Amino acid sequence: MFTCQICPAPPLELIDFGPQPVCNRYLAEPDAREYRHPLILSQCQTDGLLQLSRPWPSDEVRPRLDWISYKEPERHLDDLCDRIAALPGVGTDTLITGVSYKDEPVLTRMEKKGFSRTWNVSLEELGIHHPGAGMETIQDVLSEDLAGKLRSLKGVPGVIVVRHLLEHSNSVSKTMAFLKAWAAAGGYLILEVPDSEQTFKDLDFGTVWEEHVCYFTEFTLGRAFVPFDTDLMDVIRYPYTLEDCLVAIVACRPAAAPLPNDPGRLRQELALGTNFKAGWQTLATRCQQALQQVIDAGGATVIFGAGHRAATFVNLLGLERLISCVIDDDPRKAGLYLPGCQLPIVTSAHLHSARPALCVLAASPDSEQVIIGKNKAYSDNGGRFASIYPRSPLAWEHLKA
Numbered sequence: 001m002f003t004c005q006i007c008p009a010p011p012l013e014l015i016d017f018g019p020q021p022v023c024n025r026y027l028a029e030p031d032a033r034e035y036r037h038p039l040i041l042s043q044c045q046t047d048g049l050l051q052l053s054r055p056w057p058s059d060e061v062r063p064r065l066d067w068i069s070y071k072e073p074e075r076h077l078d079d080l081c082d083r084i085a086a087l088p089g090v091g092t093d094t095l096i097t098g099v100s101y102k103d104e105p106v107l108t109r110m111e112k113k114g115f116s117r118t119w120n121v122s123l124e125e126l127g128i129h130h131p132g133a134g135m136e137t138i139q140d141v142l143s144e145d146l147a148g149k150l151r152s153l154k155g156v157p158g159v160i161v162v163r164h165l166l167e168h169s170n171s172v173s174k175t176m177a178f179l180k181a182w183a184a185a186g187g188y189l190i191l192e193v194p195d196s197e198q199t200f201k202d203l204d205f206g207t208v209w210e211e212h213v214c215y216f217t218e219f220t221l222g223r224a225f226v227p228f229d230t231d232l233m234d235v236i237r238y239p240y241t242l243e244d245c246l247v248a249i250v251a252c253r254p255a256a257a258p259l260p261n262d263p264g265r266l267r268q269e270l271a272l273g274t275n276f277k278a279g280w281q282t283l284a285t286r287c288q289q290a291l292q293q294v295i296d297a298g299g300a301t302v303i304f305g306a307g308h309r310a311a312t313f314v315n316l317l318g319l320e321r322l323i324s325c326v327i328d329d330d331p332r333k334a335g336l337y338l339p340g341c342q343l344p345i346v347t348s349a350h351l352h353s354a355r356p357a358l359c360v361l362a363a364s365p366d367s368e369q370v371i372i373g374k375n376k377a378y379s380d381n382g383g384r385f386a387s388i389y390p391r392s393p394l395a396w397e398h399l400k401a
């Protein structure tokens, strides 16, 4: 039996998407046999946490290609660093640490502010020797033993920055045990995660990803630290087009008062899951019909951006037979095939030579205007762009309820 990531209750299964491929495992040829694992979205009915009830093995999720990495938003980091610098007890001699390349931009900013003792633990120091290892591997090696080793290497951190790792953790409690064993008593954990409230409200199915085990909202992130005897000081929301960032500031000491129950808010959280479940097939049918109409009128459809969001959007909504190819100008991806749907990846020259009637944008929403600008000749010739992101100004109209 699978228990919730933050409480002993078994979460309720919402959607079983069936066996799905690893989104980062691009194929060298079509019709290749792919590793698959059940993708099951569940929700705890006790605390509302949305989560995958069968986390994927990190050895399988680890990229086979060493150039795969993910860029997290950074516009909010100056503000975040001001807040870290102002935390009670934190001074320029406080040891401030991180565990991945995603934490580096915070540590660099803190150094510029005069905090001289920063340490971003390297993969080697974590005991990881796989080329291409990412968050899936880092989360897997975190243990109280490792925390002890890190303490003996450079001392006890007063602040640990952990950006976009908690949602990748196959076990939130294992990650929290590591952080608590590493941090000083009364030290701070700065935990950043993507906000899933709006993406779930918007039925943004591209947000589901085998690498994200937990889908936190402000409410569930706030509850995530209760079982670990820590003191949640703040949850800060930083707005972005794709999804907001949430940052929890947690002190490693018992909370002064228990978090009050909030049954009204819990009901809203549970509705988020129920509506997502209810919307899945309706949205899939609507998208399939819209693409079929384009094809029936003699046009072709393509998707732009060969990342995990494109793969999930196509695979979970059953669109693979209605899209002719994936466009991506990353030369390392050209000639490969997208996992699951096994659509070929070609460059944007295809937009101009084949002139598909519809190009569905699945690259980062911040890059949409750049893509459109670079391919003006395509739209001048009657081609049409629409975004898979419900919050984009170019959102495909069929995504709206």
Ligand SMILES: [Zn+2]
Pocket: 004, 005, 006, 007, 008, 009, 044, 045, 046, 047, 048, 049
């Ligand atoms: Zn729970």
